[in-house]
Amino acid sequence: MLRVSRRLMSMVDETRISRLNDEDVRGNGKFVLYWMQESVRSRYNHALEYAVERANEVKVPLLAVYGVDESFPETNERHKAFLLEGLAEAQKNLGRRGIKLLIVNHPPKETVSKLQKDAACVVVDRGYVRIVREWRQEVAEASTCAVFQVETDVVVPVEVTSNKEETAARTIRKKIEGRLDTYLKKVQEVPLEHDSPENVDLHGLQLLDISDIESALASLSLDCSVWRVKTFLGGEDQASKQLQLFLDTRLKHYGKRNEPSVDITSNMSPYLHYGNISPIEIALKVRPLRKKYPDEVKSFLEELIVRRELAFNLVFYNDAYDSxxxxxxxxxxxxxxxxxxxxxxxxxxxxxxxxxxxxxxxxxxxxxxxxxxxxxxxxxxxxxxxxxxxxxxxxxxxxxxxxxxxxxxxxxxxxxxxxxxxxxxxxxxxxxxxxxxxxxxxxxxxxxxxxxxxxxxxxxxxxxxxxxxxxxxxxxxxxxxxxxxxxxxxxxxxxxxxxxxxxxxxxx
The missing domain is CATH 1.10.579.10 (DNA Cyclobutane Dipyrimidine Photolyase, subunit A, domain 3)
Incomplete structure (x- = not known):
């Protein structure tokens, strides 16, 4: 069987990329499989662009997949509604690039383990909390093709910033700020040379139709005691609207962000959590306003980058993060x-x-x-x-x-x-x-x-x-x-x- 070299050139910084197993890229794979899990978006997504590069290099289509896990700890109707709204927008926007996103009603491990059988390689975004890290490792160990992990939901990769748990913002700030020139850059969109295949062997997996979110939710076994909200709708387009609203009307008042009686926060946290928007995209759109609102921009970027990535450092290096x-x-x-x-x-x-x-x-x-x-x-x-x-x-x-x-x-x-x-x-x-x-x-x-x-x-x-x-x-x-x-x-x-x-x- 023809196998492709392990060392592959990429426009994505190599420090964002890690191999999760010792398998090679299969030269006779039918597609490159992009396992979308944390980064539910079509823009500013290093993992997606890396997957496109690999598909172009092997001269095969790209297939994206998301496995919906009904049993994810503490999940309920509210969480899943926001997730499905985001997946619907990602599916639509990826389709415009010739990339098919399969929404599968099966746990991610089972989904990817089956689809990887026909793949040249698997590319997945990086997760940080315990369960999603375990998913990736278990899939990689069972896979018969190469599995690449690409870090795209932080500005500076966690292990580049520090090799240990940091004690406070003051100890991590310089480590991050000293690397921003390297990592705070626009993510270039890579043109796809081969559209996704029309027909895919699902190996018995069941697709979830999310054209009607209400019907999709009703088909899942969920805790419905926490109902769906309409305050925030999921998706990268919704995230962009919220960001633009913040830039146009709220950023100038950000110095008073702690005032609870008014809503002048960015409201980006739900979208960042579900990977509907990249912190890099947010930062690059906020930074040009430094001359106009210097203190406000400085404070916002401190929260978005330093404080947020201190949290990722904690979860990555301290396994007791949830106790x-x-x-x-x-x-x-x-x-x-x-x-x-x-x-x-x-x-x-x-x-x-x-x-x-x-x-x-x-x-x-x-x-x-x-x-x-x-x-x-x-x-x-x-x-x-x-x-x-x-x-x-x-x-x-x-x-x-x-x-x-x-x-x-x-x-x-x-x-x-x-x-x-x-x-x-x-x-x-x-x-x-x-x-x-x-x-x-x-x-x-x-x-x-x-x-x-x-x-x-x-x-x-x-x-x-x-x-x-x-x-x-x-x-x-x-x-x-x-x-x-x-x-x-x-x-x-x-x-x-x-x-x-x-x-x-x-x-x-």
Whole structure:
């Protein structure tokens, strides 16, 4: 059997490319298989362009595939709706380039293992959380052709930036910024020389028709208790619209991004999580505005590149990223020393999930997440800190915060999400003056919110979403309960200091 050389020239920087097995590229393969998993987009996608190069070199068509996994941990209707919306746009846009994207109703490992039998080689984007890394390795070990992994969802490849877990933004910033000239470059689109084949042997795999998203969702076995939202629609075209809106109307106000009463954030996190847009594309569109909005652009790029890639560094190098054990020793020790401190309030996970607390600001944040699929960035920090304060111990608090975050936020289960929860418990932070419950971990309170922000305005904004049912559709079991209760805007004041479980604010 003819085999193609292992060393292949590419326009993609070689530090983005890694081989996952020792097999060769098959010269008699019927197509190059692009396994799309993390990067659901047709633009600014190094993995896709590398796959096109390989197909052109071997003189075969390119076939793209996505395996829909109904059993992915913590997945639900909300997550899958956003995913399918993104896949529909990717399928359409790839088709314009002569690339067929098969949406297969089977787990990714099974899907790729079967289709690789006819492939010259397999190209896959890089994943970072545990389960998707395991998928790639297991597929590569079982494959009879070469499997290439191409890193395309960070600006600087994780292992190029650092060979260890970094402790804070200050330790990783220079390592990233010193490499931006090399890696922050436009991704050139490679013309495809051979269109995808009309007929493909699916080896018994079943295609999922996503021409009607509602019907496609109904055909899947999903947790439907977390309903589909319409606040954010998935897909690379939708991501581009959100980005343009940010550039045109919000970036100039980015210095006030922590103000919860107004929505001036970029809203890029759901699209970054599902790979609908590249951080490189975002950065290259924001950078030209440096002269006009120097401070705002600097702050935004710090969040988009340095802080985000610090999160990827954590998930890649610390296997405990999704547990209490991820936090640094100082935080672990001090929190456990104060684990038995008396709590001013104690709430169950169900009470927290339904926003049945005494704190109207916390309730508003929880309502925002449940109703829209995204919580304001600053409020998510306050939200996490209060779960630590109002539950029986730090380990329980960590688990509850992570479960609620992953369940309702569209950008849940992301390196940024895992890192954000860990930050609430002391990760990537420093020790502070010791106090009850928190020990030396940073404390936040409602008085601080009121001192800095228009919190009445924030509650009014969330009430408007609630009363108009904006961003949600037919929430099973919660709509009736939610509409029975409302916040008394005329009586807004600081949360009660009474030590009980009195309900107020925005329960649903």
């Amino acid at each position: 209490f054990d991820v936090i640094p020793n100082y935080a672990k020790i001090t929190l456990m020393e104060h684990a038995d401190d008396k709590r001013p309030y104690l709430y169950t996970e169900e009470q927290l999930e339904r926003a049945m607390t005494h704190d109207i600001y916390w309730n508003a944040a929880q309502a925002e997440m449940v109703l829209t699929g995204k919580m304001h960035t600053y409020m998510r920090m306050y939200w996490g800190k209060k779960i630590l304060e109002w539950t029986s111990g730090p380990r329980e608090a960590f688990d509850i915060a992570l479960r609620l975050n992953n369940k309702y936020n569209i950008d849940g289960r992301d390196p940024n999400s895992f890192t954000g929860i860990a930050w609430c418990f002391g990760k990537h932070d420093q020790g502070w003056a010791e106090r009850e419950i928190f020990g030396k971990v940073r404390y936040m309170n409602s008085a601080g919110l009121e001192r800095k922000f228009d919190m009445k305005g924030y509650v009014r904004r969330i009430n408007k979403i609630r009363s108009g049912h904006e961003g949600w559709e037919n929430p099973p079991g919660l709509l009736k309960y939610f509409n029975k209760r409302s916040a008394d805007l005329n009586g807004l004041s600081k949360p009660s200091k009474r030590r009980n479980n009195k309900r107020s604010g925005l329960p649903f």
